[in-house]
Amino acid sequence: MYRFCYPNWMRQVKHTLSTETNGPGLYEITRSVNNWCQQQGMEEGLLTLFVQHTSASLTIQENADPDVCLDLNDFFNRIAPRTGPYRHSAEGPDDMPAHIKTALTQTQLTIPLLQGRLSLGTWQGIYVFEHRDHRHSRRVVMHLMGE
Amino acid sequence: MYRFCYPNWMRQVKHTLSTETNGPGLYEITRSVNNWCQQQGMEEGLLTLFVQHTSASLTIQENADPDVCLDLNDFFNRIAPRTGPYRHSAEGPDDMPAHIKTALTQTQLTIPLLQGRLSLGTWQGIYVFEHRDHRHSRRVVMHLMGE
Amino acid sequence: MYRFCYPNWMRQVKHTLSTETNGPGLYEITRSVNNWCQQQGMEEGLLTLFVQHTSASLTIQENADPDVCLDLNDFFNRIAPRTGPYRHSAEGPDDMPAHIKTALTQTQLTIPLLQGRLSLGTWQGIYVFEHRDHRHSRRVVMHLMGE
Numbered sequence: 320m321y322r323f324c325y326p327n328w329m330r331q332v333k334h335t336l337s338t339e340t341n342g343p344g345l346y347e348i349t350r351s352v353n354n355w356c357q358q359q360g361m362e363e364g365l366l367t368l369f370v371q372h373t374s375a376s377l378t379i380q381e382n383a384d385p386d387v388c389l390d391l392n393d394f395f396n397r398i399a400p401r402t403g404p405y406r407h408s409a410e411g412p413d414d415m416p417a418h419i420k421t422a423l424t425q426t427q428l429t430i431p432l433l434q435g436r437l438s439l440g441t442w443q444g445i446y447v448f449e450h451r452d453h454r455h456s457r458r459v460v461m462h463l464m465g466e
Numbered sequence: 467m468y469r470f471c472y473p474n475w476m477r478q479v480k481h482t483l484s485t486e487t488n489g490p491g492l493y494e495i496t497r498s499v500n501n502w503c504q505q506q507g508m509e510e511g512l513l514t515l516f517v518q519h520t521s522a523s524l525t526i527q528e529n530a531d532p533d534v535c536l537d538l539n540d541f542f543n544r545i546a547p548r549t550g551p552y553r554h555s556a557e558g559p560d561d562m563p564a565h566i567k568t569a570l571t572q573t574q575l576t577i578p579l580l581q582g583r584l585s586l587g588t589w590q591g592i593y594v595f596e597h598r599d600h601r602h603s604r605r606v607v608m609h610l611m612g613e
Numbered sequence: 614m615y616r617f618c619y620p621n622w623m624r625q626v627k628h629t630l631s632t633e634t635n636g637p638g639l640y641e642i643t644r645s646v647n648n649w650c651q652q653q654g655m656e657e658g659l660l661t662l663f664v665q666h667t668s669a670s671l672t673i674q675e676n677a678d679p680d681v682c683l684d685l686n687d688f689f690n691r692i693a694p695r696t697g698p699y700r701h702s703a704e705g706p707d708d709m710p711a712h713i714k715t716a717l718t719q720t721q722l723t724i725p726l727l728q729g730r731l732s733l734g735t736w737q738g739i740y741v742f743e744h745r746d747h748r749h750s751r752r753v754v755m756h757l758m759g760e
Contacts, residue, residue, distance in 0.1 A: 440517075527715070
């Protein structure tokens with residue numbers, strides 16, 4: 320007893336998303352991620368987001384009240400201040416705190432895709448969390464495996 | 467040279483687990499997760515847990531001494547106190563600390579399934595970490611891909 | 614219209630990596646992980662690393678300036694000191710801080726494999742973050758799914 324494998328059988332697709340940032344804070348990428356996923360035409364699968372940096376990170380947070388993102392950024396500034404006793408200072412006072420904030424949040428997020436949609440809760444948004452002062456273009460690898 | 471694909475070839479299954487919480491703290495879900503995985507009859511695979519909230523999170527911790535969970539909850543209360551200088555306060559004094567604690571822990575966990583069992587270490591338990599005061603029903607999406 | 618499934622169609626491989634640690638700090642495992650992945654001969658896939666402990670964790674950090682790792686370890690000692698008001702103390706003063714540091718970092722990392730290579734950024738290294746004083750052998754389960 321066997322089953323023929325149709326072309327929509329399990330497969331992988333990937334893409335790199337670039338996000339322009341302009342100073343510390345949370346930049347929502349939910350719509351871009353969602354749009355790309357929809358275009359792949361999968362019904363069920365697993366999406367992995369991977370940010371290729373160590374001074375910017377990923378987080379899933381409330382996307383209803385924008386104050387939540389501001390308060391979050393403030394919290395991370397309090398917990399990892401620029402004036403800490405850091406050895407690593409050659410890249411500027413915002414760099415070592417950026418590495419700490421990255422360690423405390425996520426470099427990678429994996430989200431199930433159910434019935435063609437990301438299984439995010441009602442108030443969940445996906446964010447790139449920028450920790451450095453200057454403008455950056457941040458790369459997020461998107462990898463979707465499913466059928 | 468080709469191989470026929472038998473029905474137990476790579477597949478995906480998913481389910482939503484509801485966990486009732488009654489105030490801040492860690493609620494172990496290891497047994498429920500394990501039981502569901504066993505029922506799927508897979509030998510090798512990848513389990514992803516995704517909590518659909520931004521004021522409750524996931525963590526893997528020691529499940530031997532219950533004091534570890536109490537100390538963890540205390541630590542997160544010290545690091546993200548209710549009396550912080552928060553803009554976001556309309557949903558109560560426990561809400562912004564809840565978002566911070568979620569950012570500091572996990573919204574998602576992925577665990578390999580090996581020889582039909584989750585590859586947890588001897589003392590590792592899977593927990594829903596509730597950060598809010600009132601009773602909640604927390605949804606954890608379970609997605610298992612394997613064969 | 615159907616497609617025959619060739620032997621290199623989607624598959625899973627896994628292996629357990631042991632890392633010897635000798636006191637708190639970050640131990641880079643990028644090369645070992647990379648080497649194992651290369652040996653599997655996959656073009657596209659998803660690598661999951663899972664550490665089977667609750668007093669050691671995983672993190673992705675800058676692997677250029679070694680001071681970053683020292684500063685990170687210092688930061689986690691400041692935020693989770695040994696002299697905290699902990700109930701759980703029977704396993705030594707370094708144990709409860711170790712659980713806290715684990716909760717604040719990662720037990721699991723998932724990294725896409727693209728064109729036969731892990732999609733790490735230029736400066737990203739994979740580390741086992743040891744939080745305990747004594748020598749340990751830390752197990753990291755590696756699970757690779759792809760084709």
